[in-house]
Amino acid sequence: MATLFIADLHLCVEEPAITAGFLRFLAREAGSADALYILGDLFEAWIGDDDPNPLHREVADTLRALALHGLPIYFIHGNRDFLLGGRFARESGMHLLPQEQVVDLYGRRILIMHGDTLCTDDIGYQAFRARVNQRWLQKLFLSLPLFIRRRIAARMRAGSKMANSEKTQAIMDVNQQAVIDAMEKNRVQWLIHGHTHRPAIHRLEINEQIYQRAVLGAWHQRGSMIKVTPQDIELLEFPF
Ligand code: LP5
Ligand code: MN
8 A cells, every 4th residue: 555746757858768767657656556646847847738749648648547547646736837737637637636735645644735835935936936826827828829838938947047046045945934834724744745856854843743744856867756655654766
């Protein structure tokens, strides 16, 4: 019995080794799991479900085959693929979840999310997020021809890289108070998220309460997953 969590794969045609590692992970690990949760940034940049990128077809077909075999697959949006919509979710057999969700696994309540909302010290990012989260702007963006959407996304990625190079590591990490607030609000002692690319399991003790936060790693050179079993919550790395 095991439930698997992954995030931050940033799949794209330019990085075929990561895609191959993901497909291998699905075949070897996910097939026998109780459920798979993808906590955002599965793709490098999502510009609409109508993007005819063949990588998306391959991923959708593989996920769908697993879903048809009985594996429940859940998806929470990341800051790169927040536009992933109902059409692609249907095509890949994934259930879309809200940005924060509490799951009950083997008697343990666990809060799950992408993790970007916890980075409240990153004022520039939070302003950017608020802007691109506006429904009307997203609709407008999605109505543009694909080549223009591609160009805007590339511009945003370049802008993001430049902005990040000027930010400190501390600013781009989670804010400790935001973590506690989210866990208290949801009455959980466990939180699983990605986004920061700093894989670790943190243990915090506040007012005799234990809070544990498991952070997924990004799939750069190897895969990263969190495995929840009735006994344990483990952070695991594995080669592609
Ligand atoms: O993604 P990552 O790890 O590099 O950095 C993130 C934050 N950056 C982002 C931006 C995304 O990378 C862009 C994704 C494009 C998605 C597809 C297009 C959809 C368009 C929809 C329009 C409605 O999320 C980064 C954080 C970092 O995580 C750590 O938390 O710091 O935040 C920023 O870099 C934000 C900057 O501070 C300010 C924004 C710069 C963007 C410039 C935009 C220029 C656009 C011009 C378009 C005409
Ligand atoms: Mn992210």
